[in-house]
Amino acid sequence: MTTTSVTDRPEAPAGPTGHRLSALLHNRPGLRLGGLLAGPVAWLGVVYVGSLVVLLISAFWTIDTYTGALIRSFTLTNFETLFTQSVYWHIIGRTVAIALAVTVFDFLLAMPMAFFMAKVASPRSRRWLVVAILTPLWSNYLVKAYAWLVMFSNGGLIDWVTKPFGVGNPGLSTTATVITLAYLWLPYMVLPLFAGLERLPDSMLEASGDLGARPWYTFRHAVLPIVTPAILAGCITTFSLSLGDYIAVSIVGGTTQMIGNVILSNVGSANNLPFAAALAIVPAVIMLVLLAAVRRTGALDAM
């Protein structure tokens, strides 16, 4: 009865096919890697890069102005309009200026905050400060933008605060847009800076101080080189988020137009998708140039 030898017992729950498959994968590491990466690479290639390629191609098409149907033949008309009409240059310039202003503003606000959180606050209060920074991210973007609309309105909070000092309320304007965007994206600047500063050993600050360096010198030569990748991460996020925004500006911007608004009006009211695609390439190119420049500084390697 006990003739069944130990070797006859099936080794693994997998059947013969599973067996062979695992043996195959074991023997061919390339296949194993390929199988693992096929999904993510297909996602990146088809969904991510593919859609960008479609965007690029459709930027060279036009539409039939009667029926709105796509005309799939190669033409440079869209780019010609984009580059020859000064209004688009103004809008691109304004958008970049707004994004830059938001980034600088956020950096100036976030750097002391992050430094305090990472180096000064006690571990207990640090936890609460991180929660406080993250909390606004839980509420909806639109709610926050509309809250700013109410504040910038006639008789709103900003009127009430600035009137006694004789400072005018910016009203719905480009300034209001910069302030609102700076508020919206501030956590995206604070968090990477905080993470970067946390990694900075306290001993380095102490050593610098002991060697007689003044605070600014310490910041410039001890802190900055180490947190530069964090600063760039924060700046790139803030800049690119501002560059692509069109909702906040349409709520608090008054008559201000950004690239996103023009893209939206070409997708929405004009149904001119090819021209919208041509316009959409502009912020993409700006970001590519920016990233290439950042890469040259070598900061991306440390990221």
Added chain:
Amino acid sequence: MKRRWLRLAAVSAVALTLAACGGGGGTTPSGKPAAVPSIPMKQSIGKGEGQLNLIAWAGYVESGQDDPKVDWVHPFTQQTGCHVNVKVAGTSDEMVTLMRTGQYDGVSASGDASLRLIYGGIVAPVNTKLVPNYADVAPYLKDAAWNSVNGQMYGIPHGYGANVLMWRSDKLPSAPDSWSVVFEKNSPATGHITAYDSPIYIADAALYLKAHNPSLGITNPYELTQKQFDASVNLLKQQNAMVHDYWSNYLNEVHAFKAGDDWAGTSWQVIANTAQSEGAPVKTIVPSEGSTGWSDTWMIASHAQHPNCMYKWMNWIASPQVQAQVAQWFGEAPANPKACAYTEKGFCQTYHVKDYAYYKRVAFWATPIPSCGNGQNNCVDYSKWTQAWTDIKG
């Protein structure tokens, strides 16, 4: 090795997309007025097909989803056996794009979309004899530029309204009776003017110039020659310096007038009603130059899979009781004046229903196309309007 892989991936992605985009060409750019495609008109209505797929503005097809009491879809289904599936569209262009998919039976198109649908062969002419309630529709909505071509109706009118001039009675020194308060320099509302954020607003400037600059010879604010168009665009560029904001979401406008950010600008009656009910001292008028307005039409797809249900729907939505419900829910004048027997007291006075003289002064939105009414072909088309609108806002 790494680089080769990257290049390979990029090349295959491009190849894939090119392959995907290869088909379906063959459309030619048209600079001339296209002929209206000849699409057969339905001659009789049979039994309902059991389903109906519609594209509509928000608030036009209510089955109690927003308010359980607001429901004119379930009674329709009970009566006809047609189950209604609705896709709400946000803009006229979204409607055109959705209709082009061929998956829908009908659409509640505004005048700035209707001609594109007709010339694109996307919608079919409507046999009004098969829609008994059409007889009761206000005569000035029939055979109009925004819903018919060469005397052939392409839909059943749904409802309409004027883009009125709204102002804060406490901020302006006197009640305006002209659009000059939003267009001319030295306006008492400078810095507190609002305008509608759409290229179609150029027609408002054209309408103003029609009255104030007769040498331009503007007859129809939607059919503008290059010279007339440029003059309108320049007027709007001048206005831009005085504008506080451009509105497209009507709740934003209610807020701006309530807060006192805006003192004067183009508006809808329903916005004025809302602002008034929230305590803002606003008034409205159709100024001496007249005003622009919208008039929506139910159109049937040329390849409708459920044409019988669509005809039944067009008759249903034009019936007095349903018209009364829709008009009051959305805040517009019902196309069928008999609806006034079912509306709240005073509703039809507020919206000037049956007031022919009032609506005679309203130039309803129409799609700007190259062919002008005078048989010439030198008018500025809508794509140019859109580009100019970006230019105006700067």
